[in-house]
Every structure is written in C-alpha cells, then in structure tokens.
Amino acid sequence: MSDLLNLLTDIEGVSxxxxxxxxxxxxxxxxIFDEAAxxxxxxxxxxxxxxxxxxxxxxxxxxxxxxxxxxGGSAFGxxxxxxxxxxxxxxxxxxxxxxxxxxxxxxAILMDLLNGGDKDWGVHSPYREMGYEAVKxxxxxxxxxxxxxxxxxATTATxxxxxxxxxxxxxxxxxxxxxxxxxxxxxxxxGEGPHFWAAPFxxxxxxxxxxxxxxxxxxxxxxxxxxxxxxxxxxxxxASLIKAEAHRLSVAAHDGLARAVLPAHxxxxxxxxxxxxxxxxxxxxxxxxxxxxxLAGVVMARAIARGVYEATALPVxxxxxxxxxxxxxxx
Numbered sequence: 001m002s003d004l005l006n007l008l009t010d011i012e013g014v015s016x017x018x019x020x021x022x023x024x025x026x027x028x029x030x031x032i033f034d035e036a037a038x039x040x041x042x043x044x045x046x047x048x049x050x051x052x053x054x055x056x057x058x059x060x061x062x063x064x065x066x067x068x069x070x071x072g073g074s075a076f077g078x079x080x081x082x083x084x085x086x087x088x089x090x091x092x093x094x095x096x097x098x099x100x101x102x103x104x105x106x107x108a109i110l111m112d113l114l115n116g117g118d119k120d121w122g123v124h125s126p127y128r129e130m131g132y133e134a135v136k137x138x139x140x141x142x143x144x145x146x147x148x149x150x151x152x153x154a155t156t157a158t159x160x161x162x163x164x165x166x167x168x169x170x171x172x173x174x175x176x177x178x179x180x181x182x183x184x185x186x187x188x189x190x191g192e193g194p195h196f197w198a199a200p201f202x203x204x205x206x207x208x209x210x211x212x213x214x215x216x217x218x219x220x221x222x223x224x225x226x227x228x229x230x231x232x233x234x235x236x237x238x239a240s241l242i243k244a245e246a247h248r249l250s251v252a253a254h255d256g257l258a259r260a261v262l263p264a265h266x267x268x269x270x271x272x273x274x275x276x277x278x279x280x281x282x283x284x285x286x287x288x289x290x291x292x293x294x295l296a297g298v299v300m301a302r303a304i305a306r307g308v309y310e311a312t313a314l315p316v317x318x319x320x321x322x323x324x325x326x327x328x329x330x331x
Contacts, residue, residue, distance in 0.1 A: 006206060008179040009140050010167040011236045013037075013278045016179065017138030018149030018163075019130035025117020025314050026072035028080045028127060029149035029163060030134035031179065031234055032088075036064035036095075037276040038240075040247035041106065044254050045271030047228040049074060051081045051107040056274070058244040062104060066093045068234050068274045069107035069131060070150035070163075070181050076125040081107040083131025108232035108272040110183040112153030116316035146310030147322075150232070154183035156261075156308060157221040160322040164307025166206065166299045170239075172288050174281055176295045178253065178303040180233030184223070184261045185269050188308045191217030194327035198260040198305035201298050207309035208327075220263070230270035231257055231304065235296045241277035245289055250275035252293035256300030273300070 004010050013034040020027040041056040051069075055062050069084050071077035085103045088094060094101030113119055134149065144163075145151075151163025161184065167177035182188065189196055195213045196202070202209065223229055235253040253273045258264045265271050275296075283289070313319045 004167055005142055006167050007143060007165045008177045008236060009143065010177050011175050011238050011278060012280050014236055015138040015140050016143045017134040018144060019133040019137065020148050020152050022152065022315055023118050024126065025115045025153040025316060026112050027149045027152035028130040028134045029070045030084050030131065030138055031068040032135060032138045033066060033278065036066055037278050038063055038243055038246055039065040039274060039276040040243050040250055041272065041274040042247065042250040042254060043272045044265045045230060045269035046267035048270035048272050049109040050272060051078050053106055056106055058247045062095060063243045065104045065106055065276065067105045069105055070232050071107060071109050071127060072112040072150055072153045073125060073127050074109055074111045074113050077109040077127045078107060079125050079127040080131030081105045083128040084135045087132050087135030106274060110154060110181055110230040110232055111228045112183060114227060115153045115155055115314060116319055117153060117314060145306060147312045150181035151307055154181050155223065155320050156182060156184045157187040157223045158189055159308055160311040160313050160320050162307040162311030164303040164310065166302035166306060168295045168299050170288065170291045170295060172283065174237055174239035174283065174288065174292060176237040176292055176299060178233060178235050178299040180231060180300060180303045180307055182231050182304050182307040183229050184231050185229040185266050186261045186263045187221040188261050188304060191219065196305040197262055198301040201301045206302065207305040228268045228270060231261060232272045233300065234274040234276065235300060236276045237292055238278050238280040239283045239288065239292060240279040240281065246275040246277055249293060249296050253296040253300040256297035257304065259297065260301040260304035
C-alpha cells in the first residue's frame with residue numbers, strides 16, 4: 001500500500017515518541033495507543049528487566065494497555081514508565097478503578113551503562129523525565145531510527161546497535177509492524193562482512209540490499225560474558241486479537257529475533273517482545289492468525305537489521321563503531 005512508511009506508525013491509532021541524550025548515551029521510546037490495546041508479551045532471554053510484564057500473561061485480568069515503553073538504563077531505566085504514566089494521566093488515560101484512572105504501561109529495559117556515556121546523574125536517574133519527554137513527543141507518521149530513543153546507547157557484539165522498525169500487510173489486508181531496540185549479546189551480521197542475518201527477509205534495500213555472502217560464517221561472536229544485554233521490542237497489528245492470540249504473536253516475533261541475531265535468547269540476554277492489537281479490523285479465523293504470526297517474525301527480523309543499519313556511533317571516546325562507519329561504501 002502506497003501510504004506505508006515501513007514503520008510501527010503504519011498501524012492506525014499508534015504514536016511513537018523518543019527522548020534521546022547522546023552525552024548520557026541512553027534514551028527512551030514510548031509507544032502510545034489512541035485507545036487501550038489488547039496486549040500480551042513474552043520474555044525468552046535469561047536476564048530480563050521489566051515493569052508490569054506479569055499482567056501481560058493471558059491468565060491475568062487486565063487485557064489492554066495504554067502504552068509500551070522501551071528504555072535504556074538497565075534497572076535504573078524502569079523509572080521511565082512513571083514518566084510515561086504521568087503524561088498519560090494528564091490526558092485522562094488509564095484503567096478505570098472506581099473514580100481513579102491508572103495508565104497501564106508495561107516496560108522493558110536494556111543494559112547500556114557501559115557504553116562510554118556519562119552515567120554520573122546524581123541521586124535520581126533521569127529516566128522518569130525522559131519517559132515524560134517521550135510521551136509528550138509521541139506523534140503519528142515518520143519517526144527516527146538508529147541512535148535515537150531506546151536505541152541511543154544500544155550495542156551488539158560487533159557494531160553499534162539501534163532502534164529499528166518495519167511493517168507489512170497480510171493477504172487479508174491486516175497491517176502488522178515491529179519496533180525494536182537492538183542491544184544484543186550476539187551479532188546481527190555474518191562473519192567479518194557487512195551482510196545481515198536478516199537478509200532473506202529484506203524489502204526494497206531497507207538495510208543495504210546486500211543479500212547473503214557466498215560463504216556463511218557461523219562462528220560465535222559475543223559482546224562479552226560479564227555483562228548483560230537485551231533486544232527489546234513490540235509487534236502491533238490492526239487485526240482484532242484476544243489476549244491469548246496476542247501472546248502467540250509475541251512468541252512468533254521471537255522467531256524473527258532468532259533469525260536476525262546469532263546467537264539469541266542467551267543466559268545474559270533479556271530478550272523481551274510485547275504484542276498488541278488495536279482491533280481496528282475484525283478477524284476470527286485461524287488462517288489469518290497463522291499469517292500474522294508468520295509476518296510477526298518477518299517484520300521483527302527486518303526491524304532488527306534496520307536498527308543496526310541506521311545507527312551512528314555515540315560521540316564519546318572509544319565508542320563502538322557503527323555498521324556505516326565500516327561499510328558505508330557497501331550501501
């Protein structure tokens with residue numbers, strides 16, 4: 001469809017906002033739904049960090065959320081959801097409990113405390129204010145990728161990580177899109193070359209159009225064994241889903257993560273993917289759900305490669321180089 005931006009905001013009723021601090025080497029991304037969206041999620045990494053993730057279990061009572069938050073800062077970054085909640089409360093958003101509305105804002109965080117940025121913030125972390133800034137900045141339409149928002153301080157085993165997004169349309173006309181902050185223990189590229197593991201899924205040269213190399217190098221490449229990392233993201237569709245179906249969509253999106261990052265879901269990764277349905281377009285058949293699960297993996301893989309492809313190195317001494325620093329001529 002001609003109006004697609006290849007971004008999460010291709011889903012009607014979804015806004016995205018970033019807060020970015022390059023000197024800190026960290027940031028926050030807020031995903032805001034115009035109306036509460038049916039949501040779930042799954043955590044397959046061994047070292048996750050999150051807030052209000054338990055309520056996403058299909059057996060829990062609350063079935064819809066007002067926003068998702070992706071943030072750097074490791075456990076300190078969990079303050080960001082409070083800032084997003086504050087912004088949503090000002091808008092009158094939230095789950096009704098008697099006379100009170102409580103914004104429901106699940107969050108996942110990534111570890112970016114060792115990337116060279118200035119983390120000497122004093123008594124209180126800056127993430128609550130950054131969360132508030134992100135929700136206030138949330139807009140529909142185009143938004144930045146790479147070293148921005150939750151992808152600001154992200155790194156991988158070989159290159160600077162970043163924030164990526166991608167979208168697709170099912171045969172039934174349902175839209176589905178991914179957003180992801182790529183901060184993996186593993187690598188998104190093959191061997192010592194510029195090629196992305198996600199290359200088979202690429203569309204319109206969105207991450208360079210380089211295809212696959214003639215020889216596949218499966219050698220283990222890790223960021224380290226004494227630090228945690230995480231790839232965190234969300235998959236959103238305009239097709240109507242119940243909570244259990246949203247959970248299955250999040251699991252399917254992890255398949256895309258595993259196709260784009262090698263290795264994935266390690267003991268020191270906190271790999272977490274949320275899933276949500278805005279319910280703008282009805283569906284009630286298994287065939288459409290199966291296709292959405294297939295596309296969830298595809299768009300997540302593409303979004304991960306885009307996040308690294310679009311990233312730029314942090315402006316700090318000794319910063320991990322970006323893919324573009326080494327392979328600009330290959331683009």
